[in-house]
Amino acid sequence: MKARRVERRSQIKIIADILDAIVKVGDARVTYILTAANLSYDRLQRYLNLLLRQGLILERVENDVKIYSITKKGLDFLREFKRIEEFAKAFGIPV
Amino acid sequence: MLRTFYLFNMFMDWLSAIIFFAVGYLAYRGLKLTKAKIFLFHTSGFMLQFLGLLTHGIVMLTVFLYYPLTGTFPKLKLVFLVFSIAKMVYYILTAVGYLIIALGYALRKSEKYRILSTAPILPLILNTNFEAFNSALTLVLVLEAAAVYLENRERGSLKILMAFILMFISHALSLIAIIGTLELIFIAARISRYVGAILFLMFLRGVLRRVEG
Known part of the structure; x- marks a missing residue:
């Protein structure tokens, strides 16, 4: 039986996926990001803390629920990543 | 006719140089963003192509401005010598550039047809x-x-x-x-x-x- 190879996402790709998920809805809850970015709760928390430290996202609390939104810096990062991803794809470079 | 062809060549050299620089620069941004070393091959490969074309373009422009293609033989001899050196530099840089880009392709990970x-x-x-x-x-x-x-x-x-x-x-x-x-x-x-x-x-x-x- 052939073993199915699972492609591992790079850290930068995971960050881009999280940002992309937030951009799609504007204000995103953790549960939404979890499914959209396909991450475990612990890993997502680590990444969200990293993104907050880097100033790529903002966090606010509404009715005891944490809501995340993207900053201008985050949008710029996502735009740059998508450009590079497109370039890399053309050359067959995995990002 | 010769003059038109020369101008066309010069224009294409400069245009290609700019294009290769842009591709190399984009690869550099990829390197900076992702830290993936494979981008380094594409950056250096395309930058070498750019440098080769730039050398050739500069020589063509200099000759066009200071040594018109009509003139006495000693002057033309010098022009051809400078051209030959520029061509040699261009070909070497292009060849090395292609080689580095090819190496970059060779280092791709997990591709079926690698x-x-x-x-x-x-x-x-x-x-x-x-x-x-x-x-x-x-x-x-x-x-x-x-x-x-x-x-x-x-x-x-x-x-x-x-x-x-x-x-x-x-x-x-x-x-x-x-x-x-x-x-x-x-x-x-x-x-x-x-x-x-x-x-x-x-x-x-x-x-x-x-x-x-």
Whole structure:
């Protein structure tokens, strides 16, 4: 039986996926990001803390629920990543 | 007509240089963002192509501005010399650039056709570039040797001329053989090179005999 190879996402790709998920809805809850970015709760928390430290996202609390939104810096990062991803794809470079 | 062609060439050189710089710069941004070393190959490969074209473009522009293509022979001789050097720099940088980009492709991870696509490409790039380069160089040597032979009509000069002609044929045939993957032509190229080497040997033997005599 052939073993199915699972492609591992790079850290930068995971960050881009999280940002992309937030951009799609504007204000995103953790549960939404979890499914959209396909991450475990612990890993997502680590990444969200990293993104907050880097100033790529903002966090606010509404009715005891944490809501995340993207900053201008985050949008710029996502735009740059998508450009590079497109370039890399053309050359067959995995990002 | 010549002037139009020259201007077109110069324009295309500068345009291509800008394009390659842009591609190289984008690859550099990819390197900066992702820290993936594979981008380094694409950055350096395209930047070398850019530098090669830039060198050539600068020489073309300088010649166009300061040495118009009409003039006395000594002036034209200098122009052609500068052109030859610029061309050489351009070809070397282009060849190395292609090679580095090919290496970048070879280092791609987890691609189904990786080995299939890169294994024949690397030697092909190396061989075609160097064979084309060597063909041009040996052609220059043939012309120089022919000029010497026409001047002195010596048997030694004739041997050298014949040897260089065979060397040139060898490189040109190799290039055709690599591009067309023609085995027989490749064998003919090899034979031509060996005969050329034997002619050099005969020349050496003649020289040594004369010295001994």
